[in-house]
Amino acid sequence: MARHLLLRLYAPLTAFGGEAIDEHGVTREFPALSMVTGLIASALGWDRGECERHDRLQARLRMGARRDLEPRHLRDYQTAQLFEGDQGWTTRGVPEGRKKSPSYSALANGRKVLTQQRYRDYHADLHTVIALRLEPADEAPTLDEVAAAIDRPARPLFIGRKPCLPAARLIAGWCEAAHVLGALRQAPRADREAGRVLMQWPDGEGALPGDRLFDLCDERNWISGVHGGWRPVREGSIGFGEGKP
Template sequence: MRRHLLMRLRAPLVAFGGEAIDNYGVIRDFPALSMVTGLIGNALGWERSEFALLDGLQARLVMGTRLDDGGERLVDFQTAQLGANDAGWTTLGEPEKRRGGDVSYKSPHLRYRDYHARLDALVALRLEPADEEPTLETIAHALDHPQRPLLIGRKPCLPSGRLLIGIVDADDVLNALQLAPVSDQREFRFQWPLKEGTLKNARALDVCDERNWKTGVHGGWRAVFEGTGPHIAPADLSTLPELPA
């Protein structure tokens, strides 16, 4: 049995970002490894420039997700009129400015951003190796006492409740997701890493969700399974402690 941290990602708007194309910000059904890495790093107070810390944490994370409520998708159409001295914010360290001369300022700045509305996702994760810092206990404390506001994908995506559920002992990531408490008994959608459990009729696929934190480019691939299956009622929840709010 190995220890897994359980974290709930729930908000009125959630953005599990995918590959951005031009001015279209698309989303995926499940959170990316890089998104969870960034969320934890933000809770710990790490800066975006601390590449070694973020790369190291991402390499140690073994995680999967259970969708308790897939919500629904919506598209936010964003428009702003930018003048010659105005600029759009980016993550590249440089402001985004208009190009093309004076005529370009007559057209608005357009973007499309997809969101999940009312999505509720349960994440189970462990660290390999487990005894290096940050440990699961360090991360658990940071989620309850974050150094900065926590976001689930994008700036508007503020959690609607406590992220941390607790720590549970389980054979693997899928087992941890199946043991986590639920509000009703039914089939759930899961995504979990290769060799971290099995479900009938699961499909195998590769996801590009690992980030090179120095260059800001996603290029690493993970082998995962996706499938549906039941919740397993745990015999003992003593490993899910009540942690201070």
């Protein structure tokens, strides 16, 4: 049996980012391995440029998620007026400008301007439980250190995007289980009347009758700053009290 930390992600809006295409920022059904890695790293106070530490933490992470309530999907339409020559700040901490383009329109005063459009998808009122452990367990940071940091984070935490601030304590408890799926099945549910709940967990961390095995791209190369590679995961559902491990 292995010790697992349980987290409950709940906020009025949450975003589990997926593959962004042009101006569309989509959200996945479950949090990505890279998102949880970043959440833990922020709680620990790590700098974004500490790429090797992030990569090692992500490699040690064994994580699965359970969706307790079906969310409502919300799309936010955002616009920004940009003048030719304007600069913006990036996550790299340096200003970034935009190249001259025929997309800019001239105003009466001679300045050139365009309207930038963005669509951002969110889950509204989503309750997601995460079960996780670290392997090897005795390497720093340990699971106890991670839990302490999440309860008293070095920086404010958000669930996917900066507007998505947690509405409750993230730590939901601990449990002993043979694998991640077993920990997800033990975790208390937000609503016992919700019927069946959908879960996602790594292949090799338990199985359910009729579950689905597929490859998922949700690991970030923290040195290059892009996502790549595939890992096998399973998805399945279970009713309340059904087949307790």
